[in-house]
Amino acid sequence: MSEFLIANLKLDRWLPEERTKAGEVPADALADLKTRGNELSVFEVDDSTNAERIVVAFSATKSDLADMGYAVFDGAPFDGLGIVPHRSPGMTPDDLVNTLHYDLQHLTATQVAGLAGAVANGRSDLILAKRLRVLLRAGLDAKRLDPARVNKKLMALLK
C-alpha cells in the first residue's frame, strides 16, 4: 500500500506528555483528525511528486500564512482498520497534487483512533511560515499553482 500524507497538523498535539505511555497517542491529536461528514482528506505520496509540493498546494487554500505541520504515513494499516481510500479530485490550486487526493469515507470513531496511531507512527515534519512563503512564491512563479485558485487573502500576503 502507498504512503499517504495528511496536512494541517498542529504537531504539538502529537508530542507525548510526560505521562503518555510509549506507543500511545495523546488524545488532543484527534483534533487534527476532525472529520466532516465522516470523511478525511489525505494525499497519496508517490515518486512523481514530493510531500513538500503537496503541503504547499494544500497551504495555498488557507487564508493565512502559517507554519504547516504534516505527516507521511504508511497506508498498510488501512486494511486492518477497514478504511478504503476513495480517490477524488482535490481542491488545491495545483492540478498535479489534486490527482493524488483521496477521501477516507464513512469513518468511525474507532477507525479515526486507529488512523491516529498510523499517523503517529509516520514521519511528521514542519514547514515554517517563512519558508512556506518562499515555496508558495516559487510555486506561483513555476505555474504549479494557479493564482486564481490560491486563497485571495493569502495571495495578498504573498505580494
Place this chain on the structure above:
Amino acid sequence: MTTPQDTHQSVEAPGGSGSSSKGKGTPSVPRRVYTRKQHSTSPNIWWKSTTPDLYSKLRITGLDSATWFAFDAKVTNIFEPLKVSESLFEAHRIYEGIVESFKVSESIFEPLKLYGNAFESISNWPSVQTKPALSAVLAAGTFVLSPSWTLPATTGDTLLSSLEAMNATTFDLDRAIEIQRHVEEAFVEAANEEFEEGAQSSFSRTLVSLIVTFGNDTLKAIEQLLDSPAVDPEVAGEALRQIGVVRHDDSKKYRRVILEQQLRSPSPRRRYAAALGLAAMDDPGAISALEETIVVEQDLRLRRYLSLVLEQLQDTDRCPNS
C-alpha cells in the same frame, strides 16, 4: 481608607532619631523626608535602595506575586536587624480598589528566614490567593532601615531589570488591572475555540490587538497567566505563537524573553509553541537559547522541529534580508 498621600509625611523613627530596639544608640541613618510633593510627582516609582525614599517609605508597585514574595523576604531582611521598639508597622496592600490593612508584628519578621512567616502571612491575603498578578504595596510606619542595608545586587538588579524590561518604571495599577482582566477574558474565551494552522483565530486577533495597544503590560499579564497550571495547553500554545507573530517593535525584547523562558518549560507542547513563536519573530538573538534547548531535548521529533527553527534563525543571521 488610608491613602498614600495621607501617610506620606516625614516619618520619625521610634524613640527619637532612629534608635534601635537593641539600644545600641542612634544609627547613622540620614534623616530623610518624603514629601507630599514628591509623592504627587512620582507616585509609583520603584525607588532604588540608595534613594532617600526608602528611609521613610517602602513602596513596591506592579510586581507579580512571585516577585513580591521574593521581595517580601527582603523586607524581612530590612526589618529584622532593627527590632524597632514599637515593632508594628502597617502594610497597605492596594488591590482592585480594595485597601487591605495588614498589621505586621515583629514576630512576623523573626526569625530571619527566606519565605518564612512573612511569606505565609502575605500569601493568606485573599487577593493574593485569587489574583496573584498584581501587587501594590505601601509599607509605612514607625521604622527605620538598617544603615548598612542595601538591596542585594542579585535581587535588586533582577527586580529592577524586570521592571525596566516591562517599561514599568512608572506604573498605573488601574490600567494594569484592566489589561489583566482583558487578557484573562481572552484566555477563558479561547478555551472554547478551535485553533487551526493557516487560519486566524478570534483569540489571536484579540491578543495581537492587546499587545499592540498596551505593549508590555499585556505581555506581563500573559506571562503571569502562562505560569498558571490551569491554562489550557492549546490556548497557551496559541498565545506563544501570537507573541512571536505580532509586529510590535517596542515589545520585541520582552516577547523574546517570554518565548525563551518557555523553551525551558517542562511541557513539550510549550517548548514547541515557543520555538514557533521565535521562528515568527525571526530574531537571531534567540539562537543561543535554541541551541541550549536542542542539546537537552529528549524528544527526537521535537528536536527536529527546534532544529528547523534554529536553521531559519541562522539563515536570517547570515542574511538578514532573507
